[in-house]
Amino acid sequence: TINEQNPDVENEVTKNYITVGFSQLGAESDWRSTNTESMLDAFSQENGYNLIYKNGQQKQSNQITAIRMFIQQEVDYIVLAPAMETGWDSVLGEAKEAGIPVIIVDRRVDVADKNLYSCWVGSDFELEGKKVAAWLKAFTEKRGISADDIHIVNIQGTIGSTAQIGRSRGLANAARANGWDILDEVSGDFTETKGREVMASFLRKYDNVNVVYCENDNEAIGAIEAIENAGKKVGADITNGEIMVVSFDGVNQEAINYAKEGKIACIAECNPHHGPRVSSLIKTLNSGGIPDKFNYVSEKLYSSFDDISEIVVDGSTYTIDELE
Ligand code: AHR
Structure with missing residues (x-):
């Protein structure tokens, strides 16, 4: 494993x-x-x-x-x-x-x-969450789906990690602002196994879930399996019985394939290639320089649905790319 x-x-x-x-x-x-x-x-x-x-x-x-x-x-x-x-x-x-x-x-x-x-390099996890939420809002509005018809469960990441805190906050604030119903949130520890278990228990508990916010792709893969095992369909037609899965990372090939098929409706990229970035910070420190304290990596938003081509978050516009 x-x-x-x-x-x-x-x-x-x-x-x-x-x-x-x-x-x-x-x-x-x-x-x-x-x-x-x-x-x-x-x-x-x-x-x-x-x-x-x-x-x-x-x-x-x-x-x-x-x-x-x-x-x-x-x-x-x-x-x-x-x-x-x-x-x-x-x-x-x-x-x-x-x-x-x-x-x-x-x-x-x-x-x-x-x-x-000395310094930090990584992702803006709350921004990632805001981007997925902004995509969900734009997508559902475009398809004429009312906010009252959106019932979300959140499979959170490891509780207390920045990735979980930021992504959960991004969703919670958007849900409050848009009047979406968050039915429940439970940690799936960023793993496929827990994602499957948590989703299966959500499906036993709630009969009206139609959006699953997975805080990473491994959880999303597990959640999709649980949804299909329960005889339900993953997709974007959420007022006609389908369950939409949204996620984060864009690294795992199975998740990328799911995104291409529309089974994962939207993925906020989380970039893992930090090795050269950390090495360059060390080189700066080693030559007596002072690097910036906080170094954010810029990241994309992916969806195969072409209903919307861009979203705006905190005044910045993000185009929606297709995964390759
Ligand atoms: O901290 C980054 C997160 O941790 C990634 O989204 C997740 O997949 C990983 O386990």
């Missing part, structure tokens, strides 16, 4: 190379595996790095242990892809005390002292 992939890596140490300790949070999704590959590629010996990679297996305590080990090993830089936002103050304080710069990647950390880390 995905969770057994990405074992720990410790390269032979070469003198004069930059030594990086990378604590990855786990291997819960295809996005995560692609992200790990991007990081391992960027921090290769050919690129002048000694890498110590630790897979946190979804446990913050494992990540804290890994960071303490990196400090003991006197690495030059610590890179942290945190499972959740809170709980990092002490260990990042220890890294600062040891004089080791920390770069945060993907999700964010919520620490009282922002100087505990």
Whole structure:
């Protein structure tokens, strides 16, 4: 399974190379595996790095242990892809005390002292949520579907992670503003198995679900299976019995195929290719420069339905692309 992939890596140490300790949070999704590959590629010996990679297996305590080990090993830089936002103050304080710069990647950390880390690079998760919600609003209005007829369930990501917090907030605010009914929200931990289980239980509990907001593609794949197993149809005709699935990432090939078929109606891209970005931040720091504190990656919105060609969120226009 995905969770057994990405074992720990410790390269032979070469003198004069930059030594990086990378604590990855786990291997819960295809996005995560692609992200790990991007990081391992960027921090290769050919690129002048000694890498110590630790897979946190979804446990913050494992990540804290890994960071303490990196400090003991006197690495030059610590890179942290945190499972959740809170709980990092002490260990990042220890890294600062040891004089080791920390770069945060993907999700964010919520620490009282922002100087505990040098910089962050990743996605604007709330914007991703707002984009999917804006697409849903534009699409349903175009098809003459009333807000009163929209009944949503949210299969959330790992609770307390920036990806979950931002995407859930994007939906909640849009639902409030548009008068949509959110029937329920339960975490699917960004996995296919939990996505399937959570969707099956939603279908047993509610007979009027017609939109499933999945906080990543692996959950969406599981949800589609649960919907079809229950003898229901996935699609965009939501006032005639079909259930619409919307999602995030755009990395997993099965999900991309579903999006092409219209089974996933809309996907907000979440870009996993952070390896070269983190490497470039380290190069800046290493040459005495000060990179921007927060570095956002720009991302697309995908749908195969051509009812609408663009949406506007917070004054910016986003065109809707087709997945290739
Ligand atoms: O933090 C990014 C999220 O984490 C991705 O959307 C999800 O697939 C992953 O597990």
